Amino acid sequence: MMSCWFSSVMVWFILIIIIITTCNNLVESKCAFEAIFNFGDSNTDTGGFNAAFPSQGPPYGMTYFKRPTGRATDGRVIVDFLAQGLGLPFLSPYLQSIGSDFRHGANFATSASTVLMPQTSLFVSGVSPFYLGIQLQQFKLFKAKIDEFQSKGNTNLPPSDIFGKSLYTFYIGQNDFTGDLGSKGIGGVKEYLPQVVSQIVSTIKEIYGLGGRTFLVLNLAPIGCYPAFLVKLPHESSDIDECGCLISYNNAVVDYNNMLKDALAQTRRDLSDANVIYVDTHAVLLELFQHPTSHGLKYGNKACCGQGGGSYNFNQEVYCGNTKEVNGQTLSATACEDPYNYVSWDGIHATEAANKITANIILNDGSIFDPPFSLHKFCDIQPVG
Numbered sequence: 001m002m003s004c005w006f007s008s009v010m011v012w013f014i015l016i017i018i019i020i021t022t023c024n025n026l027v028e029s030k031c032a033f034e035a036i037f038n039f040g041d042s043n044t045d046t047g048g049f050n051a052a053f054p055s056q057g058p059p060y061g062m063t064y065f066k067r068p069t070g071r072a073t074d075g076r077v078i079v080d081f082l083a084q085g086l087g088l089p090f091l092s093p094y095l096q097s098i099g100s101d102f103r104h105g106a107n108f109a110t111s112a113s114t115v116l117m118p119q120t121s122l123f124v125s126g127v128s129p130f131y132l133g134i135q136l137q138q139f140k141l142f143k144a145k146i147d148e149f150q151s152k153g154n155t156n157l158p159p160s161d162i163f164g165k166s167l168y169t170f171y172i173g174q175n176d177f178t179g180d181l182g183s184k185g186i187g188g189v190k191e192y193l194p195q196v197v198s199q200i201v202s203t204i205k206e207i208y209g210l211g212g213r214t215f216l217v218l219n220l221a222p223i224g225c226y227p228a229f230l231v232k233l234p235h236e237s238s239d240i241d242e243c244g245c246l247i248s249y250n251n252a253v254v255d256y257n258n259m260l261k262d263a264l265a266q267t268r269r270d271l272s273d274a275n276v277i278y279v280d281t282h283a284v285l286l287e288l289f290q291h292p293t294s295h296g297l298k299y300g301n302k303a304c305c306g307q308g309g310g311s312y313n314f315n316q317e318v319y320c321g322n323t324k325e326v327n328g329q330t331l332s333a334t335a336c337e338d339p340y341n342y343v344s345w346d347g348i349h350a351t352e353a354a355n356k357i358t359a360n361i362i363l364n365d366g367s368i369f370d371p372p373f374s375l376h377k378f379c380d381i382q383p384v385g
Contacts, residue, residue: 028370031086031379033167033214035158036079038091039203040070040109040171041128043221043347044079048093048129049111057321058307059335066195071246072111074304074339075352078218079107079169079235081359084384086167086375095130101156105166106142108135108213113210114175115196136203138283143210163211171281172199172219174263177256178223181233186252193256197263204267204276214275214378215237216362217264219257219282221350225289227303228347242300243290244301250286253296257282261370268371276368276375285350288343303347307333312347320346360384 005065024071036046050056054275060162064075070093080090083104091107092100100106110309112128113135130138146160169286173274176196181191204280205213223229231251241247250301261278275384315333323332326384345351350358366374375381 014125031087033086033165033378034368035103035105035107035166036083036086036088036091036169037105037139037166037207037212038079038109038169038171039132040140040145040169041113041173041175042111042170044077044107044109044171045092045111045113046077046079046093046107046109047072048095048107048130049113049264050108051093051096052110052130060323062335063339063368065253071113072349073345073352073355076355077352078171080092080169080334080364081356081384082169082362085359085363085381086339086360087382095143099265103156103158105158105162106139108138108170112133112365113172114179115173115199116176116192127175132199132203136206138244139207140210164213166214168204168207168210168212168215168219170204170215171359173200173220173256173260174223177253178229178338181249182302186248189250190255193202193259197256197260200260201263201267205271208271208274213273214277216277216279218279219260219262220253222250222253222289223288224253225286225301227306227314227344227346228316229303230301230316231312231324232316238366245286245289253282262297265370275373277373278364280368280370281358283368284361285343285354288354288357292343297343297353299342299344301344303344304339304342305333305346305353307331314347 019178050070056068057071058068060074061071083090087102088104088161091105092102094106094108110128110130112126113130113132114127115132117131117133118127143163148155150157169371173196178187222245229249230246233246235246239247264276264278270345288295288297291297292300301312303313307315307318315331317326318333320333323330339345340353342351343354361368363375366372
């Protein structure tokens with residue numbers, strides 16, 4: 001009798017252990033990438049520019065954070081969602097001295113950053129001083145200082161072997177492309193775009209030399225669909241396609257993206273043991289702009305936060321969150337109540353809703369990668385909410 005009782009208890013005990021182990025395995029996520037190091041502009045800035053030049057106010061950040069956080073949108077940017085999907089915390093901006101935690105990477109992106117060194121006065125042109133070359137130098141300094149500060153007991157830094165276990169993301173080049181479009185036109189801008197591509201490639205190779213092995217390079221968005229450029233860039237009515245986007249400017253973006261794609265293919269041949277992946281976010285965003293309702297959105301070419309209403313709700317005299325007197329009239333650029341229905345937040349940047357859709361495709365659909373690449377092979381991808 002005692003033997004039967006003991007056997008029953010043992011069976012139940014073993015079943016409980018199996019259930020607990022199974023539940024722990026379901027909850028515990030694993031990822032080959034222990035950190036993300038991001039290089040970019042306002043599309044992935046998580047507060048770097050605002051840390052250097054505090055200026056951002058409401059309604060930025062209204063959707064997720066309920067306050068401005070230096071992100072050029074109403075909520076989260078693409079790199080936030082990528083971090084969440086890999087089971088990592090949001091990336092702290094490298095330039096933020098208070099409250100940062102760099103154990104799982106750092107964000108070197110800042111708004112208005114370019115790939116090439118700016119050739120004009122920074123404060124006149126509105127270009128960030130933290131171009132890609134400076135972001136690379138910041139990364140090198142960060143890496144060099146890890147051992148020194150860890151030996152002093154600093155706990156918000158990663159281990160020194162993190163750099164070979166990290167994902168390196170790039171989303172930069174849009175400001176190089178758009179900065180001189182108004183003055184030089186498409187032909188003038190195209191003359192220096194090979195230099196932009198070359199600089200991105202050389203940056204990847206330098207980081208490879210420092211231990212990096214997996215690189216995701218996001219291509220340029222279809223700028224001809226953004227409300228700001230539809231208002232600001234010179235064009236004829238015949239240059240507008242059936243979805244309301246600028247044909248010539250979008251074609252020029254495609255030319256640049258193809259150049260970038262070819263250069264990255266050569267880089268893969270040069271760095272045979274590295275993953276150098278071209279990410280076609282252009283295709284995703286173009287689809288959102290052209291067919292917003294197919295993806296749960298309502299407005300493609302219209303900004304949520306802006307002034308003037310109409311087709312674009314963008315006034316280049318009064319940017320999102322600002323109030324200004326124009327021709328004797330006080331104008332305010334305010335936010336809509338439903339940014340989740342828009343692709344464009346402020347005429348220049350995407351909404352959190354559009355960023356989430358884009359990031360989900362990056363996390364779960366390897367078909368937008370060249371060559372085909374699956375993050376699921378490296379990580380237990382977490383749902384992003």
